[in-house]
Amino acid sequence: MSADAWTSPMTVVTFVSALSLASWLWLLLARGFFWRTDVGLPAREEPGAWPSVCVVVPARDEAAVLPGSLPSLLAQDYPGRAEVFLIDDGSTDGTGGLACELARRQEGLPLTVASPGEPPDGWTGKLWAVRHGIDLARAHEPEYLLLTDADIAHAPDSLRRLVAAARTGGFDVVSQMARLRVESVWERLVVPAFVYFFAQLYPFRWIGSRDTRTAAAAGGCVLLRAETAERARIPEAIRHAVIDDVALARAVKGGGGRVWLGLADRVDSVRPYPRLHDLWRMVARSAYAQLRHNPLVLAATVVGLALVYLVPPVSVVVGAATGSAAAAVLGGGAWLVMAGTYVPMLRYYRQPLWLAPLLPFTAFLYLLMTVDSAVRHYRGRGAAWKGRTYARPDALPDEG
Structure with missing residues (x-):
């Protein structure tokens, strides 16, 4: 030719x-069969004695979504000792007061609402709030910390399933990628692709393997062993990370810990992204x-x-x-x-x-x-x- x-x-x-x-x-x-969606919570057995858990919820201006999420945390059917710490990160919409009101209306896990003040230089607001929540939780000596976002709704058995999976599999981190809302035209077009691209970048099967360095988590639902958090200096070691969930998983796995990530069946985001502008802002804020x-x-x-x-x-x-x-x-x-x-x-x-x-x-x-x-x-x-x-x-x- x-x-x-x-x-x-x-x-x-x-x-x-x-x-x-x-x-x-x-x-x-x-590429780790990234396209398969059958990576659910690993096999689990209920422990004889349930460990104590503290749930940390960083929240900034979340009054619109809190009624659809916080009650689900307070209503957790967990056999062990558990409590919720909602950290109001300088909200201007009454997030903290609404959280207290929701707790008064419903019997369930005890709720503490606190505020850490403005983050110092070098900290993102979310991780500064998480740090304050973990500091409060450590006074109660929990074995596990559940870090979950203010827009995430959990099924009643979510916490016990996460803990059972962590104990059975010996994982230091068990994270579930919450099912995002898909109702508007743009959500239908963009949201499933967002999760698809994430799985392509971080194949779930590789994350759970000891033989790879691939590490990631989904910040909306992260069960973290408290001892591991202290050893890996979480969140101080990642205080400036915009993509904090991936940074957390890397810090844990890089220190020899075990990390698991998969898709959730009974953990859902209630945050709406009705317009392309909303989805665009979500992606563009951290893509670079x-x-x-x-x-x-x-x-x-x-x-x-x-x-x-x-x-x-x-x-x-x-x-x-x-x-x-x-x-x-x-x-x-x-x-x-x-x-x-x-x-x-x-x-x-x-x-x-x-x-x-x-x-x-x-x-x-x-x-x-x-x-x-x-x-x-x-x-x-x-x-x-x-x-x-x-x-x-x-x-x-x-x-x-």
Whole structure:
């Protein structure tokens, strides 16, 4: 074949299409089967003596969601000693007072509401609140800490299932990725993909293995052994981390602890994201932190997203328009594998399967969100959330 043939536009399109298909075959078979959604709580046996647990809930301006979440924590059917510490992180909407009122209306676990004041330099607001909650909890000498967000609703047996799984499996961290709300059009389009991309980046099976360094947790529901937290200096060691759940898991696993993460069946987020703007802000506030604020990593990520998610549909269209069967077939094959791996997540979220072929469009939105996250960082806006801006949070340690 002549040099001109190798550099012709259609040859380039065909080659890139083949590269995209090869990437998808590798993701399908060699990325920890990230696309499977059968990683539920591991086998568990109820202990003879239930350990004590303190639940720490950092909350900032959460009055809108608290009635749908806090009562579920207070109503936990836990056979051992357990209590809840809600840390009001400078709320202006009456979050602390509402929490006390909800506790008065309902019998259940004892609730303590406290406020740590404004975080000092070098701390994110959430982790400063978590630190205050853990300090209060340590006076009660719990064996486990449950760190859970203010928008997370737990089934009545959630705590006992988490503790039983941790005790049976010998895990220092047991975390469940809460099922996010999927009701609006944009939530249906973006939310399942968010969890799918997270699992692709951090395959759940690798997280639970002793043989890999991959570590992650889902901040909405993290059961943490208190002794492990003290040994790993949680949260002091990760006080500046914007993506605090991943940082926590890395600190624990890096210190020799065992971490488990999977999808939840009975732990749900009640926070709505009805508009694209709401979802965009959620992703953009931390996407560039995930890339360690490195412009080279950003460039590689953009190229990778384009190759894996955008090339397949473009190849099909270009191949069909130009009569290049090779480009169309290769692109179509990659698109088919992509859609097939997305189907289990759509089923988990009880969404129609016709959304699977639309994954390239959603990936393009995430690409734009990631670039926007970098732009915000360099404009000094950084990770903005609930009235606070963390302009230059330290990058997370490299997973290697």
